[in-house]
Amino acid sequence: MSEVRYAVGIDLGTTHCVMAAVDLAASDRDAVVERIEAIPQLTAPGAVEDGALDLPDQVMAGLDIILASLHESHRHGGEQLTDRYLRAIQHPLVNVITHPANRVPGRSQGYALDWARFFQAARATGTAIEVDGAPGHIDLDGLLARDAVEAGCTVVIDSDGHFADRIG
Numbered sequence: 001m002s003e004v005r006y007a008v009g010i011d012l013g014t015t016h017c018v019m020a021a022v023d024l025a026a027s028d029r030d031a032v033v034e035r036i037e038a039i040p041q042l043t044a045p046g047a048v049e050d051g052a053l054d055l056p057d058q059v060m061a062g063l064d065i066i067l068a069s070l071h072e073s074h075r076h077g078g079e080q081l082t083d084r085y086l087r088a089i090q091h092p093l094v095n096v097i098t099h100p101a102n103r104v105p106g107r108s109q110g111y112a113l114d115w116a117r118f119f120q121a122a123r124a125t126g127t128a129i130e131v132d133g134a135p136g137h138i139d140l141d142g143l144l145a146r147d148a149v150e151a152g153c154t155v156v157i158d159s160d161g162h163f164a165d166r167i168g
Contacts, residue, residue: 053091060093067130069098070111078112085113089121096156097122098130099139110139119151128154 053060053068060066068088070081088094100118103110122129129148132139140148140155148155 065095066093067096067098068094081111082114082117085118086121089125089127094127096128096130099132099137101139103139105138119148119153123152128156131155131157133157133159
């Protein structure tokens with residue numbers, strides 16, 4: 001993706017998704033860490049399961065930006081999902097929470113979070129909140145994005161481009 005962004009003249013950040021590294025076998029997890037350490041410009045999201053991040057702090061500390069996401073509800077209700085997010089928001093290395101509602105237009109309205117608590121924590125810690133512009137997410141939606149801004153949160157907008165052939 002980094003090569004593609006330069007080829008099409010995009011001079012923005014590129015991130016790499018690290019999902020569930022804590023669930024990998026130790027040798028596989030070590031390989032993920034080695035790859036991240038070998039590419040100093042790489043930025044890696046910390047995927048969130050129970051609110052803990054996938055990578056050790058000493059690895060994340062060397063990266064430019066840390067994104068954190070809940071990619072699965074684990075059948076948790078709104079209060080437990082909110083608590084998981086708050087744990088990630090309060091992590092000192094997390095910069096951005098991505099697609100926080102995890103909504104899929106036409107299929108799922110996403111998580112029923114306590115948005116007031118979520119926005120309050122994000123504002124207090126300076127953690128930005130993503131507006132994911134990918135058609136498969138559009139998350140936060142317009143109403144929640146306005147609520148985030150009114151609550152004093154920083155909002156970032158991105159394409160969530162996962163495939164090089166979709167950029168251009």
